Amino acid sequence: MEENQQPDWTIGTLYEKAWQIVKKNKVLWILGMAVASATSSGSGNINLPGEMFQQPETTQKSTEAANVLGAAASSPFQEILNATSPLFANIPPYFYIFFGLNMLFLLVYVIVLFVVYKAWADGSLLHGIELAKEGKSVSIRESSERAFGSLKSLIWLNTIPGLVFTIVILLFFGIFAFTVLKTDGIVRLITVIASAIFMIGLLVSAILLSITQIWAPRQVVIDKKPAKKAFLDAFTITLRKFWASVLLGIVNMVLSFFLIGVPVLLFFGVFIFLGFATNGNTVIFPLTIGLIAIAMFTLIIGLSVVIAAFTSFKGTVWSLAYHAIRGKYDK
């Protein structure tokens, strides 16, 4: 991973310029909130495989416990199932097909909605930042209209690389689990060692992918490149500016912790202490609960504004960093 002798940017300069832009253009905060909400909504994990395996285990455990205690056999779940089955006697079979199709539609709808929302929010913010950087007036209308032009490429960037990476991880864990279960002795040991090395490789790949996913949308929005080319060029930039990018990312994370994490921790710390301290007092404890509720509401509102401003600020920092290296490292 090559690095240029002279730094292309200094973090202090980036932060100063970014703050001037964000302070002057409050519309960027609204777009920043859209990005933040899209990112937080999409980051929820669905632990479906885990849940599917959990239930039989719970049933088995409850049956074993019942046998140990000498109690009579069936689990509550089984009883409920037996009691409720006759209730579905009137449901025609095609209802289940429609129900399945409905649920499938809902699932696809939610996924598509959030993919499009995230791509649009990212595009709008980046275009808004470009307008602000050029000294033009930033508006939701203009930023959004420009984002429509980049929407397809941003959707590709938000889905395909992540999907491929997820498939690789799943394949790896599948092969690993299969090999460990079906082998023993020296072969299993070699498998475990190889897997550990592969996992380190996966971790590095994840970091590279994260940084690439920062540069790539800017290639799409600023340089108007198609998605695949933008991704590949962004990957080249990532390799060549790896340590500088990682350092900038770490500084952003630390700032994020102090701006968002610390107030939240302080809040919970103080109010948990107050809650315990006044517990049992019939007059002060309800007042404390009321106070905590009001404070929580205020905190949520305040944090929303901070998150909105900080997301737009971070976006601006990365965009300014991109402008500093534009055209230098993507060949």
Next chain:
Amino acid sequence: MNQDNNEKVQDKAHFFLRVLASTIDSVTLFLVMVWLLSFAAASKTLPELVYWLFVFVLVMYSPIWLIYATSFIYYFGATPGKLLSGIKIVGENGKKLSVKRILFRQTVGYLFSMLFLGLGYFAVLKDAKRQAWHDKAIGSEVIVVRPIWPIGLLALIATGTLLFFVVSSSVTNALSGPLKGEIEKFITPFVKENRENYKEDTNSPDSEEDDLPNSVYDLKQI
């Protein structure tokens, strides 16, 4: 110039007119939901109740609502609530919106306006063009076509009254019909079993202090 601007702003639908239109649409949707649930409330048996609940879920969670809203806006420029309020959605320069833009407005646009506790909706109050954030996102405007908002208000009162009557009759049916007995018959074995398990666990025979309910409807007596 100011007079021109004032006239142009007056063409744009005021916040409260838009609220009236949205409320009519929402109440109409609730009416459909409650109408479906009224069949469930009038059920005589539990399997019939489950059947109607299934129908309810199938209808309410189907894509029909998105298609309904998008089709109305595409062909008539407005949902029924907006039509009754005399307003319609148009593109900039009064042009008709494309299906893609309408879909975007009704989905992503509304999500965007919900940020900051729905601030995007209230933006209409202060905006020069009376645009909400979802309007700004796709370049739409909501304009007054004809000043018939009293008809919208009457429609809202009528639908609201109908909704009230459907809800009350459904509740009456549910409480006084055979369904109540059926639910009681279904739940009572579970309550009795829990009661017996409780007695076994505590080794307490029947006693005067034993006040566990025999059925779920005895709970209201406690």
